[in-house]
Amino acid sequence: MADRIGGQLAFDFDELAREDARASLGEWSGAPLHFTTDYYPPRELDEAFAHWCFLNTHFDSYASSHMWHRAITIPGDMTVGDSEHTASTFTAELRPRVAQEGPGGLLTQLICEPCEWHAISGDENHAVEAWHDHAFPGWRDLPVIPAQIRVRSESGLTKLATAWIAEHYPVEAQVPGAPIITERASHGTRHVAGYSPWGGYDLSATALDRPAPPSTSPKRSPARALPQPLPPAAGPARPGHVLGA
Incomplete structure (x- = not known):
């Protein structure tokens, strides 16, 4: 494709490359350039989505392609302790546009590449739990951190939460990528990535329908009755003063 600018031909080399790529779509050997429920490693899903965007531009690419792409809120991968387990999070936009019919909703996929394992769900929490x-x-079976324990502040994990977790969580559960479970209000149901002390998930006890333990706040000693003043010592009787007499 060429345009004449100032009497000279100007070529859109990107568009020429796209035309060549479209002409050789049959040679594409990566993950499908459309929605799929089959397992593919994260790198192949990344490459397939990038190739679709190259062919069709990035504009409205999530809704138009229906392809798996990195979750906006969880762009990176996570590893658990010394194990080989990893978590890569993708989403696929299947929700219809306004006044149109569509194939479904917003799906979440978590992938453990070393195990070639994946889980897909229309509920992000369910995929995270799987x-x-x-x-x-x-x-x-991890303990639920009670609501009265403030877990995070503007500067990070609070000292109170650090002490509570160190006392109540098993040592083997205090490893990189490990989760915590926190008591939430009725509307606080989302499992949040990267909010545990070890970079794992802060899982909602509300979503899991897990009750919080009894309050662990120190009990106050019962108030002691103040000593009553002693009555005045008895002395010789004095005549009383009668008002109005």
């Missing part, structure tokens, strides 16, 4: 079942067995 990954923890796979990579961190026993996580459902």
